[in-house]
Amino acid sequence: TTSPIVTGGSVVAVKFRGGVVLACDTMLSYGGTLKFKDVCRIEQLEPDLFVAASGEYSDFMEVVRVLRNKSRESFLHADGVTLSHRDYGNFLRNLQYSKRNKFDPYYDTFVLAGVRGGQPFISTVDMYGDQFEQDSALTGLGKYFGTPLINNQWNPDCSEEQAIQAVGEVFKMLYLRDCKGHDQVDFLILREAGVERRRARVNGEWNHDMFRTHANEKRKR
Amino acid sequence: RIGTSAAAASGKRATASTERKMASLSVCQPQCGGFSFEYSKRNALLEAEITKLGCNIPAARKTGTTICGVVFKDGVVLGADTRATEGMIVADKNCSKIHYISPNIYCCGAGTAADTEMTTQLISSNLELHSLSTGRLPRIATANRMLKQMLFRYQGYIGAALVLGGVDSTGPHLYSIYPHGSTDKLPYVTMGSGSLAAMAVFEDRFKQDMEEEEAKQLVRDAIAAGIFNDLGSGSNIDLCVITEGKVDYLRPHDEANKKGVRSGSYKYKRGTTGVLSKTVIPFNLEVVEETIQTMDTS
Numbered sequence: 001t002t003s004p005i006v007t008g009g010s011v012v013a014v015k016f017r018g019g020v021v022l023a024c025d026t027m028l029s030y031g032g033t034l035k036f037k038d039v040c041r042i043e044q045l046e047p048d049l050f051v052a053a054s055g056e057y058s059d060f061m062e063v064v065r066v067l068r069n070k071s072r073e074s075f076l077h078a079d080g081v082t083l084s085h086r087d088y089g090n091f092l093r094n095l096q097y098s099k100r101n102k103f104d105p106y107y108d109t110f111v112l113a114g115v116r117g118g119q120p121f122i123s124t125v126d127m128y129g130d131q132f133e134q135d136s137a138l139t140g141l142g143k144y145f146g147t148p149l150i151n152n153q154w155n156p157d158c159s160e161e162q163a164i165q166a167v168g169e170v171f172k173m174l175y176l177r178d179c180k181g182h183d184q185v186d187f188l189i190l191r192e193a194g195v196e197r198r199r200a201r202v203n204g205e206w207n208h209d210m211f212r213t214h215a216n217e218k219r220k221r
Numbered sequence: 222r223i224g225t226s227a228a229a230a231s232g233k234r235a236t237a238s239t240e241r242k243m244a245s246l247s248v249c250q251p252q253c254g255g256f257s258f259e260y261s262k263r264n265a266l267l268e269a270e271i272t273k274l275g276c277n278i279p280a281a282r283k284t285g286t287t288i289c290g291v292v293f294k295d296g297v298v299l300g301a302d303t304r305a306t307e308g309m310i311v312a313d314k315n316c317s318k319i320h321y322i323s324p325n326i327y328c329c330g331a332g333t334a335a336d337t338e339m340t341t342q343l344i345s346s347n348l349e350l351h352s353l354s355t356g357r358l359p360r361i362a363t364a365n366r367m368l369k370q371m372l373f374r375y376q377g378y379i380g381a382a383l384v385l386g387g388v389d390s391t392g393p394h395l396y397s398i399y400p401h402g403s404t405d406k407l408p409y410v411t412m413g414s415g416s417l418a419a420m421a422v423f424e425d426r427f428k429q430d431m432e433e434e435e436a437k438q439l440v441r442d443a444i445a446a447g448i449f450n451d452l453g454s455g456s457n458i459d460l461c462v463i464t465e466g467k468v469d470y471l472r473p474h475d476e477a478n479k480k481g482v483r484s485g486s487y488k489y490k491r492g493t494t495g496v497l498s499k500t501v502i503p504f505n506l507e508v509v510e511e512t513i514q515t516m517d518t519s
Contacts, residue, residue, distance in 0.1 A: 144417040148446035149425060173421050208429045210292065210408035 001107035004056035006030055008041050009180050010142030011052045011111045012170050015120040015135045015156045016163035019191040022113040023167045024052045025174075026199070027182035034182075042188050045071055048114050048195075049085055050188055054139040055108035055127065063106055066095070085114045089123035089131055097129025109139040115190045138170070141178045146170035160189065168202065175204045256378055279307075287415030287447025287454040288318060288329035290386045291427065292408045293436035296393045296464035297386035300440035301329045302415070302448050303473070304455035311455065315517075317472065319461045323348050323359045324468065326387030327461045328368075331413035332400060333380035340381045344368050361387045361394040365404055373402025382412045387463050415447025415454040422446045437462060441475055448477055 011024040028036035042052045043064045051067065053060040070091060074083050089112055099105045105127040112123045124130075124137040135156035138146045154166040164187060174181040187198040268278050285306040290299045305313035320328045320341035326348075330337025344367045352359045365385055372379055383398040397410035409427050411419040422443040431439070437460060447454045457473040 141417075144450075145421045148418045148421045148450050151450070152422075152442075152446075169425060173424050176424050177417075177420060206424075208408055208427070210429060 001056045001059055001105065002103075004059075004107045006035065006057045007180070008039075008054050008057055008060065009178070009182065010138065010140035010146070010170075010174055011041075011054050011109070012139075012142055012146060012150075012167050013052075013111050013113045013122050013137040014150060014154055014163050014167060015122060016160050017157050018118065018120070019115050019160060019189065020113045020120045020122060021160070021163045021167050022050055022052055022111065022188040022190065023171065023185055024054070025171060025182040026184045026186055027180075028057055029180050037182070038184070040186055042186055045088065045112075046082075046114070048116050048190065049088065049112065049121075050114065050190065050195075051088075051110055051112050053108040053110045054142075056106070059106040059108050060110075063092070063095070063108065063110065067092070085112065085116060085121040085123070086133070088112055089125065089133060092123075092125045093129055093131035096125050096127060100127065100129050111137045111139060113137075113188070113190060115192050118192050120190070141180075142170055142174060145173045145177060149173060160191075164189070168200065172202045172204060175202050176206060256375065285415075285451070285453025285455075286318065286331040286413030287411070287419050287444050287451060288331050288384050288413050289411040289416070289419045289423065289440060289443050289447075290329065290384045290395045290397075290409065291423070291431075291436050291440055292386075292393050292395050293431040293433060295433065296388045296462065297395055298433075298436045298440045299327055299329050299384060299386050299461040299463070300444045300474075301459050302444055302454040303457045303459060304448075304453070305334055306453055314456050315473075317459065319459055319470070319472075321345060322364050322385070322387070323352065325358055325389060325463065326361055326364050326385065327463060327468070327470075328364070328386075329384040329412070331382040331384075336379045336381040337383065340368065340371065340379060341383070344371070358389060360389040360391065361385060361396065362391075365396045365398065365406075368398050369402045369404050372398065372400060377401040384410055384412050388465050393463070411443065411447075413447070413454065415444075415451035418446040418450040419443035433462065433464070437474075445475070445477060 007029050009025050009027060013020060013022040022042060024041045026037065026039055026041070027034060028039050042050055044050050045067050051064060067088060071083060074081070092110055092112070096106060107127055109124060109126040114121045122135065122137050123133045124139065136150060149169050150166050153169060154163060167187070171185045175183050183202045183204055185200050185202060187200065189196040189198065271278055285304055286302060288301045290297060299319055301318035303315045303318065304311055305316040318329055320330060320338070322328050322341060322345045328341050330341060344364060347367060348359045348364055351363065368383060368385065372381060377400045380400050382400055385398060386395040394406065395408065395410060396404050396406050397412055398404045408429065409423045411423065423439070426439055440460060441458055444458045448458070456478050458475040458477055460471040460474040462469040462471070
């Protein structure tokens, strides 16, 4: 893809003490049109590894298919060896880089999130083949609007509630200031014990009195 | 020449020749306003040639920047960072981006440094004349109107993105003005490359009718978000608090990026280099004049 058609918005993932929060909104845009309002953009690869992406949705579906095939292939070896989270990240990086060198990228920035052996894991791979394993991941406009918010309100060793709160703030910010932002957000909370899905609606009220214009009122002198 | 020909008896022929000279002069210099694009083609050719040699043409100095403003209960707080960039190099570590327009109106400027400086100075001058003519303290709406009309006239070629704020007889007002001449009147605005980071902080914590200290802290935090998250902004935080009858120009309000102090001394001890011989010749000089010019050695 060189010009995306159906696109997904920003993805945010942060580590907390003993787990990861992965969140994205539930909308797909068709250019400037809000085409799909209720889409879960988080896909499962393994019981403890999930992937989400911002960018062209058809490329995301294809890459998920490829990654799931890799997982199945490894399972069919029946040798007790499973692919690690880092292996998925590295494979994705090689895939993205080789596609980019052929001038035919998968037009997405992927975020992998998982917990294994008590260790939380987050990896991002963009459409150029840059891969980063970090404590937090923000894609799209979330990078610009969200980074200052999470820097102020979150650290990798915080509690689960604090992490969810910080991520929620980012999506509220995106709903207010990103044209392609949506108020309904899917949260995926990964812990060693298990996985929890939540769906929430962001409060995007900005009814400050000073935003009202007085164009049609008689001005008091 | 005209004086001597008038005194001479054959006045007619002499004046005719001077008139012809005057006519040819005026043809050589036609009067026209606005920007002249005569050299655009030549500059493009020069640029192509220079890049072929592997060099770069000097970049215009931009102010990178995070600027913002907020309206609070009694007035307006304007904030700005202090980094000026030339391409990807920091040209000035402590430039002043909050410009004076009138005693009750100040303007932050982002974009091309020369454009913001000159534009605000021009409007400040015109506004002072206007204020003397009306006999009243100038209004922010007037400054806004003057700025937008000038910027629109130049169709965006003047790269000045401004945050204009102040307090006048009708209350506190805040405007954002874009290079093409559009303006927005809002309770909180941010401009510049760090505007998204600053806006994130504003959207999170802005409340209507804040107190002065709360508003100053909010603006300080918004500029800090721009400084630490945007590469085009940096160094210190300047604030300008404008209330009825009072202006606090706090420069710097917060030295967020102070240069570290060297912990070791790199001076060589006397005697490191062996001295073979020493001759001292005293110069008997008389001090005539002493001037001190400070230099930024930070």
